[in-house]
Amino acid sequence: MTFELVAQGGLERRERSGVGCIAESGFCPDWIADNYDRYITPFFEHVYLTVVSVAIGFAIAFTLALIAHRRQWLVGPITGVTGTLYTVPSVAFFFLLQPITGLGNTTAIVALVCYTLLIIFRNVITGLRAVPADAKDAARGMGLTDRQLLLRVELPLALPEILAGLRIATTTTVGLAALAFLAGGGGLGAELDEQPFFKSNVAVAGGLAVLLAAALDVIILTFQRLVTPWQRAAA
Amino acid sequence: MTDTQSAASHDAQSDRQAATLEFREATKRYPGQEEPAVDRLSLAVPAGEICVLVGPSGCGKTTAMRMVNRMIDISEGDILLDGSSITDRRPAELRREIGYAIQQIGLFPHLTIADNIATVPKLLGWDKARIAERVEELLELVSLDPGETRERYPAQLSGGQRQRVGVARALAVDPPLMLMDEPFGAIDPINRERLQNEFLRLQQEIRKTIVFVTHDIDEAIKMGDKIAILERGGKLAQFAAPAELLMYPASKFVEDFVGSDRALKRLALQRVRDIDLWKAAQVRVGEPVSEVRAKLADADIGYPLLVDDHERPLGWLSEGALSGERVERKLRSPAEPTVELDDILRDALADLLTSDTRYGPVIDDSGKVAGVLSLEVIGGFLHEAPTAARSGADLVEEQP
Numbered sequence: 001m002t003f004e005l006v007a008q009g010g011l012e013r014r015e016r017s018g019v020g021c022i023a024e025s026g027f028c029p030d031w032i033a034d035n036y037d038r039y040i041t042p043f044f045e046h047v048y049l050t051v052v053s054v055a056i057g058f059a060i061a062f063t064l065a066l067i068a069h070r071r072q073w074l075v076g077p078i079t080g081v082t083g084t085l086y087t088v089p090s091v092a093f094f095f096l097l098q099p100i101t102g103l104g105n106t107t108a109i110v111a112l113v114c115y116t117l118l119i120i121f122r123n124v125i126t127g128l129r130a131v132p133a134d135a136k137d138a139a140r141g142m143g144l145t146d147r148q149l150l151l152r153v154e155l156p157l158a159l160p161e162i163l164a165g166l167r168i169a170t171t172t173t174v175g176l177a178a179l180a181f182l183a184g185g186g187g188l189g190a191e192l193d194e195q196p197f198f199k200s201n202v203a204v205a206g207g208l209a210v211l212l213a214a215a216l217d218v219i220i221l222t223f224q225r226l227v228t229p230w231q232r233a234a235a
Numbered sequence: 236m237t238d239t240q241s242a243a244s245h246d247a248q249s250d251r252q253a254a255t256l257e258f259r260e261a262t263k264r265y266p267g268q269e270e271p272a273v274d275r276l277s278l279a280v281p282a283g284e285i286c287v288l289v290g291p292s293g294c295g296k297t298t299a300m301r302m303v304n305r306m307i308d309i310s311e312g313d314i315l316l317d318g319s320s321i322t323d324r325r326p327a328e329l330r331r332e333i334g335y336a337i338q339q340i341g342l343f344p345h346l347t348i349a350d351n352i353a354t355v356p357k358l359l360g361w362d363k364a365r366i367a368e369r370v371e372e373l374l375e376l377v378s379l380d381p382g383e384t385r386e387r388y389p390a391q392l393s394g395g396q397r398q399r400v401g402v403a404r405a406l407a408v409d410p411p412l413m414l415m416d417e418p419f420g421a422i423d424p425i426n427r428e429r430l431q432n433e434f435l436r437l438q439q440e441i442r443k444t445i446v447f448v449t450h451d452i453d454e455a456i457k458m459g460d461k462i463a464i465l466e467r468g469g470k471l472a473q474f475a476a477p478a479e480l481l482m483y484p485a486s487k488f489v490e491d492f493v494g495s496d497r498a499l500k501r502l503a504l505q506r507v508r509d510i511d512l513w514k515a516a517q518v519r520v521g522e523p524v525s526e527v528r529a530k531l532a533d534a535d536i537g538y539p540l541l542v543d544d545h546e547r548p549l550g551w552l553s554e555g556a557l558s559g560e561r562v563e564r565k566l567r568s569p570a571e572p573t574v575e576l577d578d579i580l581r582d583a584l585a586d587l588l589t590s591d592t593r594y595g596p597v598i599d600d601s602g603k604v605a606g607v608l609s610l611e612v613i614g615g616f617l618h619e620a621p622t623a624a625r626s627g628a629d630l631v632e633e634q635p
Contacts, residue, residue, distance in 0.1 A: 138341025141306055141414075142355050142404075143331035156345045230345045233388040 045186040057116030065124035082118040094183035108185025116169040123165025127158030174213040253282040254411035260312035273469035287459035295469030334405035334413035338420040342389040373403040502581040512606025548596040
């Protein structure tokens with residue numbers, strides 16, 4: 001939608017700066033060093049979009065999974081609905097939501113949340129289903145109530161699978177959040193969009209997004225290693 | 236008064252009374268199935284005894300066991316634990332009072348061995364110190380080194396060790412009743428034998444009432460004080476002590492199930508001291524031959540047995556030894572195999588069969604001759620009614 005505008009904006013800037021590297025839209029370390037601060041706000045917008053979306057998505061999908069865990073017939077319908085949401089093109093989503101939620105963070109977050117649901121829901125369900133039947137039988141046989149079984153046996157054992165889902169959802173969301181600017185949500189995508197042919201800009205904005213995804217992944221992975229000590233012991 | 240009080244409080248601490256268990260026409264029907272899974276099962280297990288439920292697959296033995304702690308609810312009839320109906324109890328509470336060990340063990344992979352064992356104590360709200368103490372005690376009870384095992388995870392233990400932890404976990408709150416579903420089923424034969432022996436020794440100490448499910452008749456005979464044989468359709472085919480079951484199978488089904496070698500299995504249940512041995516003519520070197528002849532007339536076996544001054548057997552005398560006035564030291568064969576009164580009959584029989592003489596002098600604890608064991612003696616015994624049949628628990632050899 002904004003291709004021409006962006007191209008023009010890029011040209012303007014290039015003319016103003018006048019340095020050769022910049023004039024060629026190349027990869028210019030000097031320019032990056034001078035301009036890194038313009039990425040700080042978009043970066044934190046991006047972090048905010050990702051974390052809030054994944055957190056809300058996790059809360060919803062996790063709750064749905066717990067409900068469906070005791071009522072297995074719900075798994076099909078919930079997978080169907082979240083799966084459908086997952087297939088809607090993100091751009092279409094933003095435009096569809098705009099009349100309801102207007103332009104801004106809310107629209108972006110609603111859309112991003114929708115994309116996390118399927119991944120997290122499926123992984124929680126898979127994790128709970130993979131809990132060994134003998135451990136569950138022993139737990140019931142020793143007098144654990146359904147609630148105690150869930151909290152003390154099923155969820156801890158499903159944790160690796162659940163956190164794997166969370167990691168995929170987080171990485172995906174970091175990527176999708178780059179389009180949030182289309183809904184008026186800001187983020188690193190807005191910077192990319194501003195000068196898509198300027199290599200320095202693309203490198204910094206894109207690089208920050210990749211770094212963010214990697215950093216969040218490492219955080220969750222570290223958390224997983226801390227809370228699942230038995231997995232290392234077994235290996 | 237003071238004595239009884241302290242004894243009672245000690246009992247309450249160290250081992251709770253075992254419970255009695257009674258099935259009264261207990262029946263389980265599943266909707267849509269014509270035959271019940273368990274059909275009017277009635278049997279009573281006295282406190283402190285092992286009752287083995289055995290039968291072919293699909294006979295309802297596991298179902299019957301799981302009805303006791305309400306893992307499966309009974310359709311008709313009742314099950315009484317210490318005289319009161321289990322249907323009046325809330326399942327979760329009932330289960331915490333009943334030890335539960337299954338073939339797959341079902342240890343929690345995410346918890347350390349200590350935490351696995353502490354499962355029920357934690358549910359009952361024991362304090363940390365008491366739990367730690369109990370875990371230590373239980374690990375020692377099942378022959379695991381607490382220091383080495385406590386903080387490990389199940390995946391770090393061998394199959395046999397895990398099985399022991401499973402038993403320790405089932406014993407955690409000293410339940411008056413234990414349910415064990417093929418607890419040694421997934422273990423290789425050598426380790427299974429060891430675990431069985433260990434468990435029987437343990438049972439002598441803890442004296443729990445135990446319902447033990449297996450499909451293996453040999454295990455049933457070894458472990459059970461009483462054996463309930465179930466046949467397809469969940470019907471009780473026979474409920475009897477092992478020796479009685481082997482001697483008097485109640486039906487063709489039971490006869491087939493215990494196997495055509497049931498006579499040999501009976502021998503595994505008894506010791507040499509349980510049967511009437513032959514009397515031998517015990518003679519010493521230098522004894523007048525005339526006296527030996529008199530002794531021989533009175534003995535059950537026609538060969539004189541030479542003994543030393545402490546009545547320890549030396550060997551069977553040859554004819555030549557009696558040719559003079561006095562007994563000479565001429566042996567036809569050594570006193571082998573020598574059998575001890577505490578030997579298991581089956582082992583003694585094996586010794587006899589592999590020896591040349593087919594007669595085994597039996598000695599008591601001090602080495603004195605107590606009689607002679609022969610194939611005829613064993614054959615005669617097998618035709619008699621089982622009298623002093625022992626349960627497997629008494630047959631486990633003491634470990635030094």
